[in-house]
Amino acid sequence: KARLAESGPINAPDFEVLVNGEKIHPPRLSGHRIPFLEGTQFGLVHGEIVILPNSAASTSNLGIECKVRQVTIRRELFGMESWGRDVTRIRGEVHADFLPITSDRSGFITDSEEYKAFSEAMSRVMREVKSVLGQLSNKRENRITSRxxxxxxxxxxxxxxxxxDLSPFGPIPVSNGQPAIGEGGVVTPTKGGHIESIAEKQKPVRKSGQKRRGKPKADLLTPNAVVRRVKIGSTGVICCLDHFGPEGTESFSEGNIIYINRDHPLYKAESNKRDAHILNLARLITQEICLMKNLRNSRKAFRQQSILLRDAFRD
Incomplete structure:
Protein backbone atom coordinates (compact mmCIF):
# COMPACT_ATOMS: atom_id res chain seq x y z
CA LYS A 1 0.00 0.00 0.00
CA ALA A 2 2.81 2.40 0.80
CA ARG A 3 4.34 1.77 -2.61
CA LEU A 4 1.01 2.36 -4.33
CA ALA A 5 0.55 5.60 -2.37
CA GLU A 6 3.88 6.86 -3.75
CA SER A 7 3.58 5.61 -7.32
CA GLY A 8 0.02 6.76 -7.95
CA PRO A 9 -1.49 10.27 -7.99
CA ILE A 10 -3.79 9.50 -5.08
CA ASN A 11 -4.15 13.19 -4.18
CA ALA A 12 -5.33 14.16 -7.65
CA PRO A 13 -8.99 15.14 -7.98
CA ASP A 14 -11.40 12.47 -9.25
CA PHE A 15 -8.81 9.76 -8.75
CA GLU A 16 -8.85 6.88 -6.27
CA VAL A 17 -6.84 3.72 -5.72
CA LEU A 18 -8.66 0.80 -4.13
CA VAL A 19 -7.14 -2.42 -2.81
CA ASN A 20 -9.70 -5.12 -2.02
CA GLY A 21 -12.34 -2.43 -1.86
CA GLU A 22 -10.32 -0.30 0.58
CA LYS A 23 -9.29 3.19 -0.45
CA ILE A 24 -5.62 4.02 -0.09
CA HIS A 25 -4.85 7.29 1.69
CA PRO A 26 -1.51 9.10 1.79
CA PRO A 27 0.44 8.65 5.03
CA ARG A 28 -0.25 11.33 7.61
CA LEU A 29 2.80 12.67 9.43
CA SER A 30 2.61 14.53 12.74
CA GLY A 31 5.06 17.28 13.58
CA HIS A 32 5.97 20.87 12.79
CA ARG A 33 4.81 21.66 9.25
CA ILE A 34 6.55 24.08 6.89
CA PRO A 35 4.61 24.71 3.66
CA PHE A 36 6.53 26.42 0.88
CA LEU A 37 5.99 27.89 -2.57
CA GLU A 38 8.93 28.90 -4.76
CA GLY A 39 8.85 30.27 -8.28
CA THR A 40 11.27 29.48 -11.11
CA GLN A 41 11.39 30.43 -14.77
CA PHE A 42 10.09 26.94 -15.60
CA GLY A 43 7.24 26.75 -13.11
CA LEU A 44 6.30 26.48 -9.46
CA VAL A 45 8.05 24.42 -6.80
CA HIS A 46 5.69 23.77 -3.91
CA GLY A 47 5.11 21.27 -1.15
CA GLU A 48 5.42 20.78 2.59
CA ILE A 49 8.23 19.76 4.94
CA VAL A 50 7.42 18.06 8.25
CA ILE A 51 9.83 18.11 11.20
CA LEU A 52 8.99 15.00 13.19
CA PRO A 53 9.28 14.88 16.99
CA ASN A 54 12.30 13.05 18.39
CA SER A 55 10.11 10.10 19.37
CA ALA A 56 9.02 9.60 15.74
CA ALA A 57 12.47 9.95 14.14
CA SER A 58 13.38 7.02 11.90
CA THR A 59 16.14 6.00 9.51
CA SER A 60 13.70 4.37 7.09
CA ASN A 61 12.65 6.27 3.96
CA LEU A 62 15.04 9.15 4.54
CA GLY A 63 14.64 12.25 2.43
CA ILE A 64 11.92 14.27 0.77
CA GLU A 65 9.63 12.81 -1.88
CA CYS A 66 10.09 14.56 -5.22
CA LYS A 67 6.89 14.32 -7.25
CA VAL A 68 6.10 15.04 -10.87
CA ARG A 69 2.39 15.17 -11.67
CA GLN A 70 1.53 13.72 -8.23
CA VAL A 71 3.79 10.68 -8.73
CA THR A 72 6.90 10.15 -6.58
CA ILE A 73 9.99 9.79 -8.76
CA ARG A 74 12.61 9.51 -6.01
CA ARG A 75 13.63 10.79 -2.58
CA GLU A 76 16.27 13.48 -2.22
CA LEU A 77 18.20 14.72 0.82
CA PHE A 78 19.03 18.19 -0.57
CA GLY A 79 22.23 18.55 1.46
CA MET A 80 20.91 17.01 4.68
CA GLU A 81 23.69 14.41 4.63
CA SER A 82 25.73 16.66 6.94
CA TRP A 83 22.91 17.31 9.44
CA GLY A 84 23.69 14.28 11.59
CA ARG A 85 20.78 12.80 13.53
CA ASP A 86 18.49 15.64 12.54
CA VAL A 87 18.08 14.14 9.08
CA THR A 88 15.97 11.35 10.61
CA ARG A 89 13.37 13.94 11.64
CA ILE A 90 12.82 15.49 8.21
CA ARG A 91 10.07 14.22 5.91
CA GLY A 92 7.83 15.80 3.32
CA GLU A 93 7.14 16.15 -0.37
CA VAL A 94 7.90 18.61 -3.14
CA HIS A 95 6.01 19.02 -6.42
CA ALA A 96 7.74 20.23 -9.58
CA ASP A 97 5.83 19.18 -12.70
CA PHE A 98 8.36 20.75 -15.08
CA LEU A 99 11.25 18.45 -14.13
CA PRO A 100 12.53 16.16 -16.91
CA ILE A 101 12.77 12.53 -15.81
CA THR A 102 14.79 9.60 -17.09
CA SER A 103 13.33 6.98 -19.42
CA ASP A 104 12.95 4.42 -16.61
CA ARG A 105 11.14 7.04 -14.45
CA SER A 106 13.50 6.43 -11.53
CA GLY A 107 15.38 9.72 -11.52
CA PHE A 108 15.83 13.19 -12.97
CA ILE A 109 18.04 14.56 -15.71
CA THR A 110 20.32 16.42 -13.33
CA ASP A 111 22.31 18.36 -15.95
CA SER A 112 19.19 20.08 -17.31
CA GLU A 113 18.43 23.75 -16.70
CA GLU A 114 15.12 22.79 -15.14
CA TYR A 115 16.78 20.64 -12.49
CA LYS A 116 19.35 23.36 -11.71
CA ALA A 117 16.56 25.87 -11.10
CA PHE A 118 14.76 23.28 -8.97
CA SER A 119 17.90 22.68 -6.88
CA GLU A 120 18.36 26.41 -6.26
CA ALA A 121 14.76 26.73 -5.09
CA MET A 122 15.10 23.75 -2.75
CA SER A 123 18.35 25.15 -1.34
CA ARG A 124 16.40 28.20 -0.15
CA VAL A 125 13.71 25.97 1.33
CA MET A 126 16.22 23.79 3.18
CA ARG A 127 17.93 26.84 4.70
CA GLU A 128 14.60 27.82 6.20
CA VAL A 129 13.99 24.25 7.40
CA LYS A 130 17.38 24.16 9.12
CA SER A 131 16.67 27.48 10.82
CA VAL A 132 13.30 26.27 12.13
CA LEU A 133 14.85 22.99 13.25
CA GLY A 134 17.45 24.90 15.25
CA GLN A 135 14.76 27.00 16.91
CA LEU A 136 12.79 23.91 17.90
CA SER A 137 15.93 22.28 19.30
CA ASN A 138 16.75 25.44 21.26
CA LYS A 139 13.28 25.48 22.81
CA ARG A 140 13.69 21.93 24.07
CA GLU A 141 17.21 22.64 25.35
CA ASN A 142 16.00 25.82 27.07
CA ARG A 143 13.26 23.93 28.90
CA ILE A 144 15.78 21.41 30.22
CA THR A 145 18.26 24.16 31.16
CA SER A 146 15.58 26.25 32.85
CA ARG A 147 14.53 23.35 35.09
CA ASP A 165 26.97 35.38 56.83
CA LEU A 166 28.11 34.04 53.45
CA SER A 167 25.54 36.01 51.47
CA PRO A 168 26.84 39.06 49.56
CA PHE A 169 23.29 40.23 48.81
CA GLY A 170 22.58 42.17 51.97
CA PRO A 171 21.03 41.04 55.25
CA ILE A 172 18.74 38.03 55.15
CA PRO A 173 15.48 38.56 57.11
CA VAL A 174 15.81 37.26 60.66
CA SER A 175 12.87 35.93 62.67
CA ASN A 176 12.36 36.39 66.42
CA GLY A 177 10.68 33.01 66.59
CA GLN A 178 7.15 34.36 67.00
CA PRO A 179 4.49 33.42 64.43
CA ALA A 180 3.58 36.40 62.30
CA ILE A 181 2.37 37.37 58.86
CA GLY A 182 5.08 38.58 56.52
CA GLU A 183 8.35 37.57 54.97
CA GLY A 184 10.10 34.44 56.22
CA GLY A 185 13.33 34.78 58.16
CA VAL A 186 16.13 32.82 59.80
CA VAL A 187 15.72 31.95 63.48
CA THR A 188 18.92 32.76 65.37
CA PRO A 189 19.45 30.62 68.50
CA THR A 190 21.53 31.79 71.48
CA LYS A 191 24.09 29.74 73.35
CA GLY A 192 21.52 28.71 75.93
CA GLY A 193 19.18 27.40 73.28
CA HIS A 194 16.71 30.30 73.60
CA ILE A 195 15.67 32.51 70.73
CA GLU A 196 17.50 35.81 70.71
CA SER A 197 15.17 38.75 70.21
CA ILE A 198 16.34 41.13 67.52
CA ALA A 199 14.82 44.56 67.17
CA GLU A 200 13.25 45.31 63.85
CA LYS A 201 15.20 47.83 61.86
CA GLN A 202 13.39 50.80 60.47
CA LYS A 203 13.22 51.00 56.72
CA PRO A 204 15.23 53.88 55.28
CA VAL A 205 13.03 56.78 54.24
CA ARG A 206 13.49 57.86 50.66
CA LYS A 207 13.93 61.58 50.36
CA SER A 208 11.63 63.55 48.12
CA GLY A 209 13.09 63.97 44.66
CA GLN A 210 15.41 61.01 45.11
CA LYS A 211 15.18 58.57 42.21
CA ARG A 212 14.25 54.99 42.91
CA ARG A 213 17.08 52.62 42.16
CA GLY A 214 16.14 50.47 39.19
CA LYS A 215 16.42 46.71 39.18
CA PRO A 216 19.49 45.35 37.42
CA LYS A 217 18.88 43.83 34.02
CA ALA A 218 20.89 41.13 32.30
CA ASP A 219 22.32 41.93 28.89
CA LEU A 220 21.29 39.13 26.54
CA LEU A 221 23.51 38.27 23.61
CA THR A 222 21.06 35.89 21.94
CA PRO A 223 17.27 35.47 22.03
CA ASN A 224 17.75 31.93 23.36
CA ALA A 225 19.23 33.01 26.70
CA VAL A 226 17.81 31.46 29.87
CA VAL A 227 17.34 33.94 32.74
CA ARG A 228 16.37 33.05 36.31
CA ARG A 229 16.12 35.28 39.36
CA VAL A 230 16.02 34.26 43.01
CA LYS A 231 15.46 36.58 45.98
CA ILE A 232 18.24 36.26 48.54
CA GLY A 233 18.62 39.00 51.11
CA SER A 234 17.68 42.51 50.07
CA THR A 235 18.55 42.16 46.39
CA GLY A 236 19.00 38.60 45.18
CA VAL A 237 20.83 37.19 42.20
CA ILE A 238 20.03 36.96 38.50
CA CYS A 239 21.45 33.99 36.63
CA CYS A 240 21.77 34.37 32.86
CA LEU A 241 22.82 31.41 30.70
CA ASP A 242 23.81 32.55 27.24
CA HIS A 243 26.15 31.75 24.36
CA PHE A 244 29.57 33.42 24.68
CA GLY A 245 31.55 31.12 22.38
CA PRO A 246 33.68 28.03 23.12
CA GLU A 247 36.72 30.22 23.81
CA GLY A 248 34.83 32.46 26.23
CA THR A 249 35.17 32.31 30.00
CA GLU A 250 33.13 29.66 31.82
CA SER A 251 31.32 32.16 34.06
CA PHE A 252 31.59 35.76 35.22
CA SER A 253 29.51 38.29 37.12
CA GLU A 254 28.54 41.94 36.84
CA GLY A 255 27.03 43.32 40.02
CA ASN A 256 24.57 40.69 41.20
CA ILE A 257 24.13 39.22 37.70
CA ILE A 258 25.88 35.91 37.04
CA TYR A 259 26.56 34.92 33.43
CA ILE A 260 27.24 31.30 32.47
CA ASN A 261 28.65 30.33 29.10
CA ARG A 262 26.59 27.58 27.44
CA ASP A 263 29.21 27.15 24.70
CA HIS A 264 32.02 26.23 27.10
CA PRO A 265 33.25 22.65 26.45
CA LEU A 266 32.92 21.67 30.12
CA TYR A 267 29.36 22.98 30.30
CA LYS A 268 28.41 21.03 27.17
CA ALA A 269 29.94 17.84 28.56
CA GLU A 270 28.15 18.16 31.91
CA SER A 271 24.77 19.18 30.46
CA ASN A 272 24.14 15.74 28.95
CA LYS A 273 23.17 14.26 32.33
CA ARG A 274 20.63 15.94 34.60
CA ASP A 275 22.39 15.45 37.96
CA ALA A 276 25.78 16.47 36.58
CA HIS A 277 24.16 19.48 34.91
CA ILE A 278 22.60 20.70 38.18
CA LEU A 279 25.84 20.14 40.10
CA ASN A 280 27.88 22.03 37.51
CA LEU A 281 25.44 24.96 37.55
CA ALA A 282 25.54 25.05 41.35
CA ARG A 283 29.35 25.02 41.25
CA LEU A 284 29.50 27.98 38.88
CA ILE A 285 26.82 30.00 40.69
CA THR A 286 28.32 29.47 44.16
CA GLN A 287 31.76 30.27 42.75
CA GLU A 288 30.60 33.68 41.55
CA ILE A 289 28.62 34.34 44.75
CA CYS A 290 31.65 33.65 46.93
CA LEU A 291 33.91 35.77 44.73
CA MET A 292 31.42 38.64 45.17
CA LYS A 293 31.81 38.26 48.92
CA ASN A 294 35.59 37.85 49.04
CA LEU A 295 37.04 39.24 45.85
CA ARG A 296 40.52 39.83 47.36
CA ASN A 297 40.84 36.48 49.13
CA SER A 298 40.26 33.70 46.64
CA ARG A 299 41.21 30.91 49.06
CA LYS A 300 38.60 32.08 51.56
CA ALA A 301 36.06 32.43 48.75
CA PHE A 302 36.53 28.85 47.58
CA ARG A 303 36.41 27.58 51.17
CA GLN A 304 33.04 29.26 51.54
CA GLN A 305 31.96 27.81 48.20
CA SER A 306 32.72 24.35 49.53
CA ILE A 307 30.47 25.01 52.53
CA LEU A 308 27.62 26.26 50.33
CA LEU A 309 27.86 23.28 47.97
CA ARG A 310 28.02 20.83 50.85
CA ASP A 311 24.81 22.11 52.42
CA ALA A 312 23.10 22.68 49.07
CA PHE A 313 23.29 18.97 48.23
CA ARG A 314 22.92 17.62 51.74
CA ASP A 315 19.81 15.44 52.01
Whole structure:
Protein backbone atom coordinates (compact mmCIF):
# COMPACT_ATOMS: atom_id res chain seq x y z
CA LYS A 1 0.00 0.00 0.00
CA ALA A 2 2.81 2.40 0.80
CA ARG A 3 4.34 1.77 -2.61
CA LEU A 4 1.01 2.36 -4.33
CA ALA A 5 0.55 5.60 -2.37
CA GLU A 6 3.88 6.86 -3.75
CA SER A 7 3.58 5.61 -7.32
CA GLY A 8 0.02 6.76 -7.95
CA PRO A 9 -1.49 10.27 -7.99
CA ILE A 10 -3.79 9.50 -5.08
CA ASN A 11 -4.15 13.19 -4.18
CA ALA A 12 -5.33 14.16 -7.65
CA PRO A 13 -8.99 15.14 -7.98
CA ASP A 14 -11.40 12.47 -9.25
CA PHE A 15 -8.81 9.76 -8.75
CA GLU A 16 -8.85 6.88 -6.27
CA VAL A 17 -6.84 3.72 -5.72
CA LEU A 18 -8.66 0.80 -4.13
CA VAL A 19 -7.14 -2.42 -2.81
CA ASN A 20 -9.70 -5.12 -2.02
CA GLY A 21 -12.34 -2.43 -1.86
CA GLU A 22 -10.32 -0.30 0.58
CA LYS A 23 -9.29 3.19 -0.45
CA ILE A 24 -5.62 4.02 -0.09
CA HIS A 25 -4.85 7.29 1.69
CA PRO A 26 -1.51 9.10 1.79
CA PRO A 27 0.44 8.65 5.03
CA ARG A 28 -0.25 11.33 7.61
CA LEU A 29 2.80 12.67 9.43
CA SER A 30 2.61 14.53 12.74
CA GLY A 31 5.06 17.28 13.58
CA HIS A 32 5.97 20.87 12.79
CA ARG A 33 4.81 21.66 9.25
CA ILE A 34 6.55 24.08 6.89
CA PRO A 35 4.61 24.71 3.66
CA PHE A 36 6.53 26.42 0.88
CA LEU A 37 5.99 27.89 -2.57
CA GLU A 38 8.93 28.90 -4.76
CA GLY A 39 8.85 30.27 -8.28
CA THR A 40 11.27 29.48 -11.11
CA GLN A 41 11.39 30.43 -14.77
CA PHE A 42 10.09 26.94 -15.60
CA GLY A 43 7.24 26.75 -13.11
CA LEU A 44 6.30 26.48 -9.46
CA VAL A 45 8.05 24.42 -6.80
CA HIS A 46 5.69 23.77 -3.91
CA GLY A 47 5.11 21.27 -1.15
CA GLU A 48 5.42 20.78 2.59
CA ILE A 49 8.23 19.76 4.94
CA VAL A 50 7.42 18.06 8.25
CA ILE A 51 9.83 18.11 11.20
CA LEU A 52 8.99 15.00 13.19
CA PRO A 53 9.28 14.88 16.99
CA ASN A 54 12.30 13.05 18.39
CA SER A 55 10.11 10.10 19.37
CA ALA A 56 9.02 9.60 15.74
CA ALA A 57 12.47 9.95 14.14
CA SER A 58 13.38 7.02 11.90
CA THR A 59 16.14 6.00 9.51
CA SER A 60 13.70 4.37 7.09
CA ASN A 61 12.65 6.27 3.96
CA LEU A 62 15.04 9.15 4.54
CA GLY A 63 14.64 12.25 2.43
CA ILE A 64 11.92 14.27 0.77
CA GLU A 65 9.63 12.81 -1.88
CA CYS A 66 10.09 14.56 -5.22
CA LYS A 67 6.89 14.32 -7.25
CA VAL A 68 6.10 15.04 -10.87
CA ARG A 69 2.39 15.17 -11.67
CA GLN A 70 1.53 13.72 -8.23
CA VAL A 71 3.79 10.68 -8.73
CA THR A 72 6.90 10.15 -6.58
CA ILE A 73 9.99 9.79 -8.76
CA ARG A 74 12.61 9.51 -6.01
CA ARG A 75 13.63 10.79 -2.58
CA GLU A 76 16.27 13.48 -2.22
CA LEU A 77 18.20 14.72 0.82
CA PHE A 78 19.03 18.19 -0.57
CA GLY A 79 22.23 18.55 1.46
CA MET A 80 20.91 17.01 4.68
CA GLU A 81 23.69 14.41 4.63
CA SER A 82 25.73 16.66 6.94
CA TRP A 83 22.91 17.31 9.44
CA GLY A 84 23.69 14.28 11.59
CA ARG A 85 20.78 12.80 13.53
CA ASP A 86 18.49 15.64 12.54
CA VAL A 87 18.08 14.14 9.08
CA THR A 88 15.97 11.35 10.61
CA ARG A 89 13.37 13.94 11.64
CA ILE A 90 12.82 15.49 8.21
CA ARG A 91 10.07 14.22 5.91
CA GLY A 92 7.83 15.80 3.32
CA GLU A 93 7.14 16.15 -0.37
CA VAL A 94 7.90 18.61 -3.14
CA HIS A 95 6.01 19.02 -6.42
CA ALA A 96 7.74 20.23 -9.58
CA ASP A 97 5.83 19.18 -12.70
CA PHE A 98 8.36 20.75 -15.08
CA LEU A 99 11.25 18.45 -14.13
CA PRO A 100 12.53 16.16 -16.91
CA ILE A 101 12.77 12.53 -15.81
CA THR A 102 14.79 9.60 -17.09
CA SER A 103 13.33 6.98 -19.42
CA ASP A 104 12.95 4.42 -16.61
CA ARG A 105 11.14 7.04 -14.45
CA SER A 106 13.50 6.43 -11.53
CA GLY A 107 15.38 9.72 -11.52
CA PHE A 108 15.83 13.19 -12.97
CA ILE A 109 18.04 14.56 -15.71
CA THR A 110 20.32 16.42 -13.33
CA ASP A 111 22.31 18.36 -15.95
CA SER A 112 19.19 20.08 -17.31
CA GLU A 113 18.43 23.75 -16.70
CA GLU A 114 15.12 22.79 -15.14
CA TYR A 115 16.78 20.64 -12.49
CA LYS A 116 19.35 23.36 -11.71
CA ALA A 117 16.56 25.87 -11.10
CA PHE A 118 14.76 23.28 -8.97
CA SER A 119 17.90 22.68 -6.88
CA GLU A 120 18.36 26.41 -6.26
CA ALA A 121 14.76 26.73 -5.09
CA MET A 122 15.10 23.75 -2.75
CA SER A 123 18.35 25.15 -1.34
CA ARG A 124 16.40 28.20 -0.15
CA VAL A 125 13.71 25.97 1.33
CA MET A 126 16.22 23.79 3.18
CA ARG A 127 17.93 26.84 4.70
CA GLU A 128 14.60 27.82 6.20
CA VAL A 129 13.99 24.25 7.40
CA LYS A 130 17.38 24.16 9.12
CA SER A 131 16.67 27.48 10.82
CA VAL A 132 13.30 26.27 12.13
CA LEU A 133 14.85 22.99 13.25
CA GLY A 134 17.45 24.90 15.25
CA GLN A 135 14.76 27.00 16.91
CA LEU A 136 12.79 23.91 17.90
CA SER A 137 15.93 22.28 19.30
CA ASN A 138 16.75 25.44 21.26
CA LYS A 139 13.28 25.48 22.81
CA ARG A 140 13.69 21.93 24.07
CA GLU A 141 17.21 22.64 25.35
CA ASN A 142 16.00 25.82 27.07
CA ARG A 143 13.26 23.93 28.90
CA ILE A 144 15.78 21.41 30.22
CA THR A 145 18.26 24.16 31.16
CA SER A 146 15.58 26.25 32.85
CA ARG A 147 14.53 23.35 35.09
CA UNK A 148 18.15 22.58 35.97
CA UNK A 149 19.08 26.17 36.88
CA UNK A 150 15.88 26.54 38.92
CA UNK A 151 16.74 23.51 41.03
CA UNK A 152 20.35 24.66 41.43
CA UNK A 153 19.22 28.10 42.61
CA UNK A 154 16.71 26.60 45.04
CA UNK A 155 19.45 24.46 46.59
CA UNK A 156 21.80 27.44 46.82
CA UNK A 157 19.08 29.58 48.37
CA UNK A 158 18.53 26.92 51.04
CA UNK A 159 22.26 26.80 51.74
CA UNK A 160 22.54 30.59 52.00
CA UNK A 161 19.63 30.70 54.44
CA UNK A 162 21.58 28.27 56.62
CA UNK A 163 24.69 30.48 56.30
CA UNK A 164 23.46 34.10 56.09
CA ASP A 165 26.97 35.38 56.83
CA LEU A 166 28.11 34.04 53.45
CA SER A 167 25.54 36.01 51.47
CA PRO A 168 26.84 39.06 49.56
CA PHE A 169 23.29 40.23 48.81
CA GLY A 170 22.58 42.17 51.97
CA PRO A 171 21.03 41.04 55.25
CA ILE A 172 18.74 38.03 55.15
CA PRO A 173 15.48 38.56 57.11
CA VAL A 174 15.81 37.26 60.66
CA SER A 175 12.87 35.93 62.67
CA ASN A 176 12.36 36.39 66.42
CA GLY A 177 10.68 33.01 66.59
CA GLN A 178 7.15 34.36 67.00
CA PRO A 179 4.49 33.42 64.43
CA ALA A 180 3.58 36.40 62.30
CA ILE A 181 2.37 37.37 58.86
CA GLY A 182 5.08 38.58 56.52
CA GLU A 183 8.35 37.57 54.97
CA GLY A 184 10.10 34.44 56.22
CA GLY A 185 13.33 34.78 58.16
CA VAL A 186 16.13 32.82 59.80
CA VAL A 187 15.72 31.95 63.48
CA THR A 188 18.92 32.76 65.37
CA PRO A 189 19.45 30.62 68.50
CA THR A 190 21.53 31.79 71.48
CA LYS A 191 24.09 29.74 73.35
CA GLY A 192 21.52 28.71 75.93
CA GLY A 193 19.18 27.40 73.28
CA HIS A 194 16.71 30.30 73.60
CA ILE A 195 15.67 32.51 70.73
CA GLU A 196 17.50 35.81 70.71
CA SER A 197 15.17 38.75 70.21
CA ILE A 198 16.34 41.13 67.52
CA ALA A 199 14.82 44.56 67.17
CA GLU A 200 13.25 45.31 63.85
CA LYS A 201 15.20 47.83 61.86
CA GLN A 202 13.39 50.80 60.47
CA LYS A 203 13.22 51.00 56.72
CA PRO A 204 15.23 53.88 55.28
CA VAL A 205 13.03 56.78 54.24
CA ARG A 206 13.49 57.86 50.66
CA LYS A 207 13.93 61.58 50.36
CA SER A 208 11.63 63.55 48.12
CA GLY A 209 13.09 63.97 44.66
CA GLN A 210 15.41 61.01 45.11
CA LYS A 211 15.18 58.57 42.21
CA ARG A 212 14.25 54.99 42.91
CA ARG A 213 17.08 52.62 42.16
CA GLY A 214 16.14 50.47 39.19
CA LYS A 215 16.42 46.71 39.18
CA PRO A 216 19.49 45.35 37.42
CA LYS A 217 18.88 43.83 34.02
CA ALA A 218 20.89 41.13 32.30
CA ASP A 219 22.32 41.93 28.89
CA LEU A 220 21.29 39.13 26.54
CA LEU A 221 23.51 38.27 23.61
CA THR A 222 21.06 35.89 21.94
CA PRO A 223 17.27 35.47 22.03
CA ASN A 224 17.75 31.93 23.36
CA ALA A 225 19.23 33.01 26.70
CA VAL A 226 17.81 31.46 29.87
CA VAL A 227 17.34 33.94 32.74
CA ARG A 228 16.37 33.05 36.31
CA ARG A 229 16.12 35.28 39.36
CA VAL A 230 16.02 34.26 43.01
CA LYS A 231 15.46 36.58 45.98
CA ILE A 232 18.24 36.26 48.54
CA GLY A 233 18.62 39.00 51.11
CA SER A 234 17.68 42.51 50.07
CA THR A 235 18.55 42.16 46.39
CA GLY A 236 19.00 38.60 45.18
CA VAL A 237 20.83 37.19 42.20
CA ILE A 238 20.03 36.96 38.50
CA CYS A 239 21.45 33.99 36.63
CA CYS A 240 21.77 34.37 32.86
CA LEU A 241 22.82 31.41 30.70
CA ASP A 242 23.81 32.55 27.24
CA HIS A 243 26.15 31.75 24.36
CA PHE A 244 29.57 33.42 24.68
CA GLY A 245 31.55 31.12 22.38
CA PRO A 246 33.68 28.03 23.12
CA GLU A 247 36.72 30.22 23.81
CA GLY A 248 34.83 32.46 26.23
CA THR A 249 35.17 32.31 30.00
CA GLU A 250 33.13 29.66 31.82
CA SER A 251 31.32 32.16 34.06
CA PHE A 252 31.59 35.76 35.22
CA SER A 253 29.51 38.29 37.12
CA GLU A 254 28.54 41.94 36.84
CA GLY A 255 27.03 43.32 40.02
CA ASN A 256 24.57 40.69 41.20
CA ILE A 257 24.13 39.22 37.70
CA ILE A 258 25.88 35.91 37.04
CA TYR A 259 26.56 34.92 33.43
CA ILE A 260 27.24 31.30 32.47
CA ASN A 261 28.65 30.33 29.10
CA ARG A 262 26.59 27.58 27.44
CA ASP A 263 29.21 27.15 24.70
CA HIS A 264 32.02 26.23 27.10
CA PRO A 265 33.25 22.65 26.45
CA LEU A 266 32.92 21.67 30.12
CA TYR A 267 29.36 22.98 30.30
CA LYS A 268 28.41 21.03 27.17
CA ALA A 269 29.94 17.84 28.56
CA GLU A 270 28.15 18.16 31.91
CA SER A 271 24.77 19.18 30.46
CA ASN A 272 24.14 15.74 28.95
CA LYS A 273 23.17 14.26 32.33
CA ARG A 274 20.63 15.94 34.60
CA ASP A 275 22.39 15.45 37.96
CA ALA A 276 25.78 16.47 36.58
CA HIS A 277 24.16 19.48 34.91
CA ILE A 278 22.60 20.70 38.18
CA LEU A 279 25.84 20.14 40.10
CA ASN A 280 27.88 22.03 37.51
CA LEU A 281 25.44 24.96 37.55
CA ALA A 282 25.54 25.05 41.35
CA ARG A 283 29.35 25.02 41.25
CA LEU A 284 29.50 27.98 38.88
CA ILE A 285 26.82 30.00 40.69
CA THR A 286 28.32 29.47 44.16
CA GLN A 287 31.76 30.27 42.75
CA GLU A 288 30.60 33.68 41.55
CA ILE A 289 28.62 34.34 44.75
CA CYS A 290 31.65 33.65 46.93
CA LEU A 291 33.91 35.77 44.73
CA MET A 292 31.42 38.64 45.17
CA LYS A 293 31.81 38.26 48.92
CA ASN A 294 35.59 37.85 49.04
CA LEU A 295 37.04 39.24 45.85
CA ARG A 296 40.52 39.83 47.36
CA ASN A 297 40.84 36.48 49.13
CA SER A 298 40.26 33.70 46.64
CA ARG A 299 41.21 30.91 49.06
CA LYS A 300 38.60 32.08 51.56
CA ALA A 301 36.06 32.43 48.75
CA PHE A 302 36.53 28.85 47.58
CA ARG A 303 36.41 27.58 51.17
CA GLN A 304 33.04 29.26 51.54
CA GLN A 305 31.96 27.81 48.20
CA SER A 306 32.72 24.35 49.53
CA ILE A 307 30.47 25.01 52.53
CA LEU A 308 27.62 26.26 50.33
CA LEU A 309 27.86 23.28 47.97
CA ARG A 310 28.02 20.83 50.85
CA ASP A 311 24.81 22.11 52.42
CA ALA A 312 23.10 22.68 49.07
CA PHE A 313 23.29 18.97 48.23
CA ARG A 314 22.92 17.62 51.74
CA ASP A 315 19.81 15.44 52.01
Missing amino acids: AVREALERIQKSLLAHP
